[in-house]
Amino acid sequence: MIYLDNHASTRCDPRVIEAMMPWLSEHYGNPHSGSHAFGRQAAEGVDAAAHDLSKMLGVEPESIVFTSGATESNNLAIRGVCLHPRQKRRHIVTVTTEHPAVLDVFSELENDGFRVTHVPVLRNGDPNAGVVDLNQLAEAVDDDTALVSIMWANNEIGAIAPISEIADICHERGALLHSDATQAVGRIPVDAKAADVDLLSATAHKFYGPKGSGILVVGNSNRRVRLKPQVTGGGQQNGLRSGTVNPAGAVGIAAALQLCVVEMEQAHPKTLRLRKQLFDSLAAGIEGLQINGPELESEHRLAGNLNMILPSIEGAAWISATPEVAFSSGSACSSVESKPSHVLTAIGNDESQARRSVRFGVGRFNTTDEIEQASTLLTRSYREVAQLG
Ligand SMILES: Cc1ncc(COP(=O)(O)O)c(C=O)c1O
Incomplete structure (x- = not known):
């Protein structure tokens, strides 16, 4: 996992x-x-x-x-x-x-x-x-x-x-x-x-x-x-x-x-690198991904955050089809509700775009190998679900 x-x-x-x-x-x-x-x-x-x-x-x-x-x-x-x-x-x-x-x-x-x-x-x-x-x-x-x-x-x-x-x-x-x-x-x-x-x-x-x-x-x-x-x-x-x-x-x-403060300088570039690796490998296998929120390079975006709209399937379907990877659609805090995320609609997405969105959060314990494995699993499951639909 x-x-x-x-x-x-x-x-x-x-x-x-x-x-x-x-x-x-x-x-x-x-x-x-x-x-x-x-x-x-x-x-x-x-x-x-x-x-x-x-x-x-x-x-x-x-x-x-x-x-x-x-x-x-x-x-x-x-x-x-x-x-x-x-x-x-x-x-x-x-x-x-x-x-x-x-x-x-x-x-x-x-x-x-x-x-x-x-x-x-x-x-x-x-x-x-x-x-x-x-x-x-x-x-x-x-x-x-x-x-x-x-x-x-x-x-x-x-x-x-x-x-x-x-x-x-x-x-x-x-x-x-x-x-x-x-x-x-x-x-x-x-x-x-x-x-x-x-x-x-x-x-x-x-x-x-x-x-x-x-x-x-x-x-x-x-x-x-x-x-x-x-x-x-x-x-x-x-x-x-x-x-x-x-x-x-x-x-x-x-x-x-204390640990975050002491380690922030090293953690920040590593998190940026892993998020880039995740996005680049997913984008290489899935055509038409669109970023939600500030541009990935923007200084107004957290380094580990990746939120994007999938071209053809719902986020929830991708999550169910990829049990080996933990990620979420919209906000976990409101996942009991089935309504599309109020954040995604506030930035101008329609309901379908919001439902086709997923959020990844890269963190301290993630490794390059994990991102590589996750991207392979995610690309495979995406294609399977997209073909069924
Ligand atoms: C922005 C924000 N505010 C508040 C909360 C709630 O935090 P807690 O789980 O400590 O009550 C969360 C997390 O779920 C959050 O992301």
Whole structure:
């Protein structure tokens, strides 16, 4: 089995597992039990993780809130800002291609009376298709906008947002910027202070860490961010997110990001090379493949992302016919739904094109041999399915 679905999740790196193990087996105290050494030791692990994460993301350690993943982080950021008792503004802005963990929260807030604007992205034909349209964004943000939520990198087509320019547009009107950086953190440099992002969501399982461990960065010291907590109880994490912090998860997410940061310079060209190998060998065997999203050479595209439209068969049929290779049609996060991907239609594809699309995510553990084998298997199965049809 060849794993090429690294946007859905990644294999936890054995070095991350090793770093986590003592926090499951030996240091098992509750990090919030300050009255004994077991608790204090666990707290030290959590604090060290927050410190390391904050350094890598350009913020203060107090800005790091540990969560169960990016879905929870997005909920806390968006609902937290909008529902804070001192929030007077009633307008919120997002982009049509966001993850459901953002879009669904916006829909609920709309039902609660917030005015919502969905800004479109550049469409097929533009070298940066899938990137938010900055002119339309500037028109959408007004003096009543409380929050703008824009992902740093898209999970389906790998489009990378010009996040600093976006931050300027938001702050000019006094709005806060939240970025779901789930697909960006660990893959490209992410500095919340330098980019001036006020709230940032990330999750370890997208960068070779454990599932169920995420963070929300709250504030970058440039301006005040007030959040209404969404999970209440024991008042942990300064009351922002009650519940016992998971020390192994905290250590795991910090260790995972550390490895990505240290190895990014070598990893990036290797990932680019493997994606090129994958696309070139598939294109050599299957005529008429079309890229979804920014051009492969664009600096606005994640190195490992390949999303393309097949000329004659549906993505789901190709996936079923190639059980030896793990890849996906549309977004894995919404694969329970049979609707065509909202991201692919937002860039201008019709329903048939969206259904004929597939996504590959090349990652750290892939090799040249694997890509060669996968391409051979995929080309063969494509031809079989296409002949049947
Ligand atoms: C862009 C984006 N946001 C949010 C999520 C949800 O992350 P999690 O699985 O940690 O809740 C995902 C992944 O599925 C994602 O790709």
